[in-house]
Amino acid sequence: MVGLPGKKSDRNGVPTTIASRLLPVMLDEKRLASLRTLNILDFGRAHSGSLEFFNQFSCRLCVLDAADSLLEWSAGLEARMEDPPSNQQMQLELSGLLSSMGALRYDLVFFWDTLNHLHEHALPAFSGLLRRYLTADCRGHGFMLHKRGTEQQLRHMGMAGDNQVAVHSQSPWPLYPHNRKVINDAMGSDLRIDQGVLHGDGRLEFLSVSDTA
Numbered sequence: 001m002v003g004l005p006g007k008k009s010d011r012n013g014v015p016t017t018i019a020s021r022l023l024p025v026m027l028d029e030k031r032l033a034s035l036r037t038l039n040i041l042d043f044g045r046a047h048s049g050s051l052e053f054f055n056q057f058s059c060r061l062c063v064l065d066a067a068d069s070l071l072e073w074s075a076g077l078e079a080r081m082e083d084p085p086s087n088q089q090m091q092l093e094l095s096g097l098l099s100s101m102g103a104l105r106y107d108l109v110f111f112w113d114t115l116n117h118l119h120e121h122a123l124p125a126f127s128g129l130l131r132r133y134l135t136a137d138c139r140g141h142g143f144m145l146h147k148r149g150t151e152q153q154l155r156h157m158g159m160a161g162d163n164q165v166a167v168h169s170q171s172p173w174p175l176y177p178h179n180r181k182v183i184n185d186a187m188g189s190d191l192r193i194d195q196g197v198l199h200g201d202g203r204l205e206f207l208s209v210s211d212t213a
Contacts, residue, residue, distance in 0.1 A: 015049070015158075015166040021197050022207040023163050026108065026141045032057070041106040041133070042158075043067075043114040043142075049166055050158035062101060067154060069097045070117040074176060077119045090125035098129065105135045109191070109208075111142030112157040115183060116175040123178070123186035131190045140191045140208035143199075145177035150202030152177075180204065 032038060038059035044050060045065045054061050073093065077085070085093070109130075118126055145152065154173035160166035184192050189211035197205045 015047075015160070015168040017160050018165040018167065018199070020163050020165055020205060022141060022195055022205055023165070025195065025207055026139050027162060035107055038108060039104045039106045039135070040108045040110070041101065041104075042110045044110060044112050044158045045156055045168070047156075047158035047166065047168055049160055053159040053161070060104060062104065062106070064098065064100050065156075066098060066114070067117055067156070070114065071154070071173070071175075073097060074117060074119040074122060077122055081121065084121055087125045087128065090122050091129045094122070094126055094129050101133050104133065106133055107135050107138055109134070109138060109140040110159075111140055113143050113155055113175070115142060115178060116145050119176050120178060120182060123182065127187045127190065131188075134190055134210065136210060138191065138210050141206070142208075143203045143205050144180075144183065145175060145202065146179070146198060146204035147202035148177075150177070180206075 036058065038057050040054060040057075040059050040061045042050065042054075042061060042063045043066060044063065046063045050063075051061075077090070115123070152173060152175045153170040154175070155170040156168045158166045158168060180193055180196065183206075187193075187208065191208040192211055193206045194209040195207040199205060
């Protein structure tokens with residue numbers, strides 16, 4: 001595995017885990033074997049559990065902990081909405097925040113809660129920037145606030161197994177809820193939501209696939 005550095009994980013004891021029915025689909029062995037060396041983009045932190053999990057694959061891994069910077073940027077964007085920046089300007093600003101993505105094209109993207117770190121107005125710009133980094137048959141996995149009134153928590157997540165997500169830390173934080181239609185309209189055919197599982201805490205776990213393959 002070739003890795004790109006990310007922030008060190010928080011050490012708050014044993015993480016809690018979330019069972020996932022979609023990760024096995026994301027990590028389908030036959031499909032991954034056909035791709036040979038994988039390029040993986042992880043919007044989490046460099047947790048040892050995730051690194052050990054990804055080490056089983058022949059892969060290049062980019063760990064991109066952007067939660068704090070995206071939330072700060074989105075809060076600033078909200079304050080600018082009387083005269084909102086253009087899509088092109090937002091892409092330029094986001095490319096500065098996400099410059100660690102480098103020049104790879106990614107086969108797998110682990111969003112975790114990233115889409116809820118972005119103001120709705122910025123989602124199309126984020127999608128336009130991201131699609132430059134996706135392979136034709138890329139898959140994405142993540143979570144979104146789905147039910148009204150779902151508790152808003154800033155969570156730092158990672159892999160715990162083939163069907164297990166680890167939540168390493170969480171704290172109350174104002175996020176940006178989006179429904180499935182808003183996400184699909186923003187992401188377009190590059191990463192449309194193909195499957196979703198509603199969890200008991202009101203969050204929708206989703207699997208995204210490309211319609212352009």
